[in-house]
Amino acid sequence: MTIQDRTLQNFNILHFQTDLLTWYSHNKRDLPWRSNQDPYTVWVSEIMLQQTKVDTVIPFYYRFLEKFPTVYALASAEEQEVLKAWEGLGYYSRARNLQHAVREVVEQYDGKVPDDPKELEGLKGIGSYTKGAILSIAYNKPEPAVDGNVMRVFSRLLNLEDDIAQPKTKKLFESIIREVISHEDPSSFNQAIMDLGATICTPKSPACMLCPVQEHCAAFELGVQEHLPIKSKAKKNKVMPYVALLLTNEQGEIAIEQRPEDGLLANLWQFPMVPVQDMDLELVEAWFLANYGMKIRLGNKQGNLKHVFSHLTWKIEIFEAECVQNSADRPEVRFVSKEELSTYPFPVSHQKMMQYL
DNA sequence: AATGCGGGGGC
């Protein structure tokens, strides 16, 4: 007898499926990516929805598919165009991995999104969740798609106290879902759990009195639903102080630079940033000369900006500056007009600086 | 298993 069999021994699978799917058929959310089963558009939606709320995704989803309606359109686009369409959505490696994977689909799979688990998981940006979502939603295969919703809902249904921050816990839930998923309608089953988690079985103050599967819920029976799921704390982030420069040349053009192709905000553009200790402004001009080969004159302070990422915080002082002498020739640094700025993908933090121009 | 990777919204 396996662990999940013991876990499920008092769980009425068929009754649960019926209650869940009946509720879903009458209460499912009307979402743009539910209008068809096109594997490409399902794929795009699932990538955008990673760690991102439905309401945030919707306008990006429409704009993205208007610009890149097919795998061929996305495969043949410039990466900068794709990043521009992703601008503001965050986790930008999702966009670059998606395009990389779509190009592989065009070249290796004749433009058809694979319906094979191994082939799907081999594509950049597709992990266990997204693989299961595409297989179940686009191809009606009974594969688990375990995300935060699924772990929360089933932690409560089965009163499981496993730490959902740990990778092995996700595997446990995948084996559980394989036991309980509907083989008649796996697409609706997976999406029903997500809708339930988003609207009823919410992280705080779950609406148990409205829940269609309340009678199946061990946590509700014990009154412990508010204490589940168990999740260990993330470590707190670190503050990084910077001076950002609104740096202009004699033509009134403004300096921007492209970030490295790896790491935070990879390949996006920004105004030059100087790391500072204790906001020691004396060193900014010298640091810039040493690192950019550009003589600048620091001007007036324009404002402050605090930007919080999931793992660090930028604390930025914004200064005007003039380029006095430019003996550098770095391709990632450009002087552009204000009008041209809108053609480059910028992180939100640097979009906020544009008000000072 | 642990860490890096965005940005927004709820409380």
Added chain:
DNA sequence: GCCCCAGCATT
């Protein structure tokens, strides 16, 4: 402030 959100890649 902290937590969460239709997670994945890398180490």
